[in-house]
Amino acid sequence: MFAVENLYLINQVIRMRQNPTLKKIAERLNVSISTVSRALKDHPDISPETGRKIKELAELLEYDPNPYAVNLRTHSSREFAIVVPSLSNFFYHSFIGSIEEEARIYGYSVVIYRSSNDAKIEQEILKSCRHKRVSGIFIAITSETDDMEPFLKMDVHGIPVIFFDKVPQYESCNKICVGDEHAALLAAEEIIRKDIPNILGIFGDPNMSITRARLQKFATVLQQNGSAVHLKTVHARSSAEAEQITLSLLPEWMDKKFAVFCMSDEILAGAMKAIQRKGLRAPADLGVIAISDGMIPLLFYPEITYAETSGSKLGKLAFSRMMRCIAGSSFAQTIIDESKLVVGGSI
């Protein structure tokens, strides 16, 4: 008596614990597993009658195919990986958010990896992606990544790789980048429009390609403008350094009409701190303009005018490129996302 009750209980528990499988549905309906499998995907070989019954029961039991079994059989994971150097960055968040949104629609899930800007960790992540047979990889590489071989290996394994934001030099791969030149152009044009003669341009690490691109274009546009614009450029490797530099430079600019240009959010944060510290206010005492992902500029009053580099737009572009790769397009392409000027009131 006790034993029977016990067994019943155990069965109950097992029933509860286990997800329904094809086999269970098949047994309940006295058909074969293959029939159930086919019915669930509307295979023409299945009669309408049988199909209906199977689908009804599957619905009732909340059947969902076991993704691991499916993958083992078909090698398709319906899972994307996004690899970024860091998560503390508004740009990547909006990128991730945008990919995630699209992926949901197509029934994919998204795994997010953080390389901590460490090439070693990046390698490990790539390996794990290979073994997990992800459907595709979106990656912003670390600043020290120089070996393309792991990425080519992905290709051999049939896993498409879309580089975004931080992309390698290597030509024939899919890259989706921010329009560095275009953003710099927009900022420079706004400065010219406001007719400001003196510019303090604060840029990032001169070794980064993004710095070179933005600086070069920014300088060129200002120079091309007939009137003599005086541009002084400095480099800061961190927010704190940007603050320091700005702080030490501000005094000598105070007697002229001038503006500060910050090439990134990080630098903007530092520069704004120095500006506040000196008790200055835009746009009365100076102009401020930046290239930004669009969060920091909104924290100040007046809001900072900036050329936006939109992560979510980049995400959409990257995703559609990815889908094309999955559909079989083997051809590599570099897409550059144009920027747009968001006018605050700081210049």
Place this chain on the structure above:
Amino acid sequence: MFAVENLYLINQVIRMRQNPTLKKIAERLNVSISTVSRALKDHPDISPETGRKIKELAELLEYDPNPYAVNLRTHSSREFAIVVPSLSNFFYHSFIGSIEEEARIYGYSVVIYRSSNDAKIEQEILKSCRHKRVSGIFIAITSETDDMEPFLKMDVHGIPVIFFDKVPQYESCNKICVGDEHAALLAAEEIIRKDIPNILGIFGDPNMSITRARLQKFATVLQQNGSAVHLKTVHARSSAEAEQITLSLLPEWMDKKFAVFCMSDEILAGAMKAIQRKGLRAPADLGVIAISDGMIPLLFYPEITYAETSGSKLGKLAFSRMMRCIAGSSFAQTIIDESKLVVGGSI
């Protein structure tokens, strides 16, 4: 001749494309699959000699077990899920980062899901987690989540759930929360220490438990302090609303010695905009103090004094709780993370 060459090529490609498996290693070494499997996990039944050879070859071929096959067999995915209402939030980033870091050490990977604060999507995510048999779930629930049933279902399936930050009322589950009361206490104490008689307290949506907790404690501590502190509390549901309210209230406070308390980063951002707009400066014109995750306060000069609610610390706590659950601890616990005061210069 051509055919032979062709075949060779095809074989090459196939060799390249396919990850090494137990079977391949076994064939190369003329041993059985079981032996390889056991050797790779140092099973005592395997002779040192055989073990060495197998491990060497496995190393050479960069063998890694196919996670899908392993899961199918063992039902262990070594994969955690983190579910958050939104990604645009510094607190969640640092939480995610911290979980991810720990997980890497233990050989787990992390999937991040975003519920968009929508209970429907949250449901779907949970279902997908169940079917993927994730090893565990960290979740900050949406504000509309009221049904505990899906979570209990997880338990039945043997998937531990750790609630963090936004947790349900329900008693017997694992919750890791920010010490709302403690943070409010720290802020209030600092205000008392600075001997400021008038306080404008800006709080969030009065229906949120977090608001109630912070408000209640904050008010109580101020009241308990013998000297008569005047506290006016207002509620804002967004950054913009906080700005509006602050803007309209500031004029009437200008003639007194006062401070603004912001219960969150969102509100702080709005309030600071109003303060800048009025041309006021802390700490000369007014005091500013907040409860924050620690990013926004650093953008201003002087930096805002705040009681920190650390996502990364919460992550560490949540992770160790998770590991204990996986190890078999069935007992539920609520952990509250104490806050700490970070002194800027705004009060």
Place this chain on the structure above:
DNA sequence: ATTCTCACCGCAAACGTTTGCGGTAACATT
């Protein structure tokens, strides 16, 4: 009555692991 179509369905192998169980030598114990 024989053959041909078709619509419908099941068999069985395969994906790559893990693991209980059983087997075989070699050597030590009676």
Place this chain on the structure above:
DNA sequence: AATGTTACCGCAAACGTTTGCGGTGAGAAT
């Protein structure tokens, strides 16, 4: 010489799916 022990290793089933192929019965065509 028979038995026991020990160290090593392989067989085979199972996890849940997908899919090529072959089979059955019913009706149509010859």
